[in-house]
Amino acid sequence: MNSPEFIRTVANRYASQLQLCYPQNPASFSLAKAIHSHMIASGFHPRGHILNRLIDIYCKSPRIIYARNLFDRIPDPDIVSRTSLVSAYAFSGNIKKAAEMFDETPLSIRDNVFYNAMITGYSRNEDGHACIKLFRQMLRDEFRPDNFTFTSVLGGLALIVDREMQCKQMHCMVLKSGAAFIISVLNALVYVYVNCALMFEARKLFDEMNEKDELSWTTMVTGYVRNEELDAARELVDGMSENLGVAWNAMISGYLRHGRYKEALDMFRKMYFIGIKMDEFTYTSIISGCAHAGLLQLGKQVHCYVLRTEGKPTPDFSLPVNNALVTLYWKCDKVDWAREIFNNMPVRDLVSWNAILSGYVNAGRIDEGRSFFMEMPERNHLTWTVMISGLAQHGFGEEGLKLFNQMKTEDFEPCDYAFTGAITSCAMLGALENGRQLHAQLVRLGFDSSLSAGNALITMYARCGVMEAANTLFLTMPCVDSVSWNAMIAALGQHGHGIQALELFKQMLKVGILPDRITFLTILSACSHAGLVREGQYYFNSMHRLYGIIPGEDHYTRLVDLLCRAGKLLEAKDVITSMPFEPGAPVWEALLAGCRTHGNIDLGIQAAERLIELMPKHDGSYVLLSNMYATAGRWDDVANARKLMRDRGVRKEPGxxxxxxxxxxxxxxxxxxxxxxxxxxxxxxxxxxxxxxxxxxxxxxxxxxxxxxxxxxxxxxxxxxxxxxxxxxxxxxxxxxxxxxxxxxxxxxxxxxxxxxxxxxxxxxxxxxxxxxxxxxxxxxxxxxxxx
DNA sequence: CTAGGGTTAG
Structure with missing residues (x-):
């Protein structure tokens, strides 16, 4: 009854229906299922290219198993369907199944495309060695590599860094094969050189290309950026005839990674004025740059610009932008703004949660941080690290250590940053033995070259009173940074070795490390503890003049403290009246402490009154005031101060x-x-x-x-x-x-x-x-x- | 090919 003619007509109809199922069509999977079930219902048995087409569609759907079921019922599957499955398995990360399918395919029916699929699969699964091995196999099996082969095998080669010889060999082969005029092949080759950090060769090849497309330019620019040759990259971008957003984005992020904020911002402005299309990458980079540099105003402007320009952003767009905004705001001390962004996000991911958690924890809002931590839908090692370090720094050392142990039992092996947090906990607690054990574990796990952990250890040993250990560590660390120097200088200062602290500071300058604002805080403290008044004053005055660091309120507080301890109370008073800030509580506290030590009751009372005005709930001011009265034997005033304290519900922190x-x-x-x-x-x-x-x-x-x-x-x-x-x-x-x-x-x-x-x-x-x-x-x- | 979350020093 069903003539061959009729069957052919039906088959053609199915074929044209299946044409509608192309990868960009989001409905293609369900459409294919519908067409397939119609076939089954009407007793039509697909064969040949229709069957292959159906398999291919299923391969590109989330249900590869449908394709496999069809495939398994074919007595003698051809190379096309096999190729679909190999690609599908490799694409979904199931490289073992792909290789199985590949191996059981007889040599006689293989073709170029089939090899290409498997090589691409290996490169997608980041197995560069397997790519090259299969490429060699392909040559042995006497197949001729084509453009696609070269592109994917070069992609694989690019995964293996520092293989100069192989790059050159591959280059020769490309030249011999006659594929050297094909842009995609040459782009891939440039990329290989870039990945092996062979920038000279990459550039030579790039310059020799007769024709270049967008990918050629972006590969070269991002190559320079990734190999930290920012100026070369910039030169290329400036000489570009067309303006490729990707290249600009790469430039911006490169500048930011190297702390060259000004140049990054200049590029951003230029993009705006020239009218180069900005995308989510541009926005996230620049917002994150503002976050790192603490540029709240500029960050806000960018935020507004994004809101104005992008009408209805997709989640893919808004998620990273919002994540960057959350970080921007908390880093600029606007935790509540960060929270508002977080609350209004249509979608959130782990990055968003970690960002908001960091915000609360860094602001010392530990209770809220804890509840975020508990509520989080998932956690990673970063989540734990943030929480542990936050606890340590805000006086919850015991809880920090507990969490560190819990982390080990629950989730991940702690990374060196997690150790850093735990070590900081020990430093706060003075838990020397515990700290030593962590140090030993660190060495055993091979983390002992970690800079952050090393820096934390210096502080831990110093804060546990074992200066020798701190010093040995500082001297033997494989590499140190300004944080290490600051930590060591601070350690000497806290132990009263003022002269040595200053010596170390000079040495730091000599080896070419620039001091930062924290360095000056530590040397001012060191001078203060050791009574080095003239030295302290000298460094205070030099910090702006010689290093361009404008003294903040905290530096003035140290200076006041330095003078007060030395009994130069009136000079301290002069500093307070002449400083460019409204003096805050810490400054008055320093003055008050000095007045108490040197028995200047009148000035002390003035300071205490200002202090109590500024911080009526702070126990220290009442205590110092009453201590001062007590020293003078004025017991009535002691009683009054204590009464005031009681009336206001202020409790003295017990010793x-x-x-x-x-x-x-x-x-x-x-x-x-x-x-x-x-x-x-x-x-x-x-x-x-x-x-x-x-x-x-x-x-x-x-x-x-x-x-x-x-x-x-x-x-x-x-x-x-x-x-x-x-x-x-x-x-x-x-x-x-x-x-x-x-x-x-x-x-x-x-x-x-x-x-x-x-x-x-x-x-x-x-x-x-x-x-x-x-x-x-x-x-x-x-x-x-x-x-x- | 480009983007978003962490750490150490006071």
């Missing part, structure tokens, strides 16, 4: 000290009754005091800030948290081991005196890190020389 013993951190509060061994600590302390008195120790009761009987005062003194922690450590650490104790506030004057005698009595070194600096007590002396 708290801790010490690591046998890998465990033991915490002591003032007048502690919580620690399980506190009674024996008190007993031991009393014994020590008896021996200390024999050497001349007299408790200095002027550090007791309440009015009471002197005997009672002495009891209060001996209950200070730092004394308890030191005594505990002396009891429990191995004989002769250095004691390292940490305190959240500044050390008390009597404790400072007591530890000198104590170090003599027990013949051991006692190291105390307080809120500001280190004190090393040894043989009745302190490293600070009583200047603190």
């Amino acid at each position: 708290c000290s801790w010490v690591e013993v046998e890998n465990k951190v033991h915490v002591f509060l003032v007048d502690d009754t919580v620690h399980p061994e506190v009674q024996s600590v008190y007993n031991y302390l009393n014994q020590l005091v008896i021996e200390m008195r024999r050497l001349g120790y007299v408790p200095d009761t002027k550090f007791v800030l309440h009015d009471m009987e002197s005997e009672q005062k002495e009891r209060v003194l001996s209950a200070h948290s730092e004394k308890l922690a030191v005594a505990f450590a002396l009891m429990r650490l191995p004989r002769g081991a250095t004691v390292r104790v940490f305190k959240n506030l500044r050390i008390c004057g009597d404790c400072h005196n007591a530890f000198k005698f104590m170090s003599k009595v027990v013949g051991r070194e006692i190291v105390v890190r307080d809120a500001k600096r280190f004190h090393h007590f040894r043989d009745c002396e302190c490293s600070c020389g009583d200047y603190w």
